[in-house]
Amino acid sequence: MNKKKIDTLIPKAINAITQKLAKNGSVDRVYAGYLASFGPTVVTSGLLQTVMFFEGDENKKKVIDLMFALIKDELSTNGNSLADFLTQNDNHKDYAIKHKVLEANIACKLAIRTFALKD
Numbered sequence: 456m457n458k459k460k461i462d463t464l465i466p467k468a469i470n471a472i473t474q475k476l477a478k479n480g481s482v483d484r485v486y487a488g489y490l491a492s493f494g495p496t497v498v499t500s501g502l503l504q505t506v507m508f509f510e511g512d513e514n515k516k517k518v519i520d521l522m523f524a525l526i527k528d529e530l531s532t533n534g535n536s537l538a539d540f541l542t543q544n545d546n547h548k549d550y551a552i553k554h555k556v557l558e559a560n561i562a563c564k565l566a567i568r569t570f571a572l573k574d
C-alpha cells in the first residue's frame with residue numbers, strides 16, 4: 456500500500472461519502488462495518504469474489520460504488536461497476552489493481568471516521 460496515494464484519496468473519499476452515503480452530516484454505522492470487513496474478505500476470498508458478494512446486496516453495493524468512484528479514472532475504464540472492470544481481461548488477477556482497490560478501501564475507512572455514525 457502506498458501511504459501517499461491513500462492520503463490523496465482521503466479528501467475524495469470524504470466528498471464521495473458526503474454525496475453518496477451521508478444524510479444530515481451522519482452516516483449509518485453499517486457502512487463503516489462493510490468497509491472494515493472488505494479488506495479481510497479480499498485476503499481470504501479474493502478480490503473478484505468479494506466484489507461480487509458485496510454487489511449482491513444493495514447496501515454493500517453502495518460501498519463498492521464508493522470505492523470505484525475514487526479509482527475509476529485511474530483504472531481508465533468506461534465500465535459502470537467495479538465488477539464489470541474486474542471481469543474484463545482477467546483484471547481481477549492483476550496485483551496492482553488489487554492494491555488500488557484496497558487503497559481506496561483504506562481511504563474510505565479513514566474518511567468515514569470524520570462523520571457521525573448513527574445506528
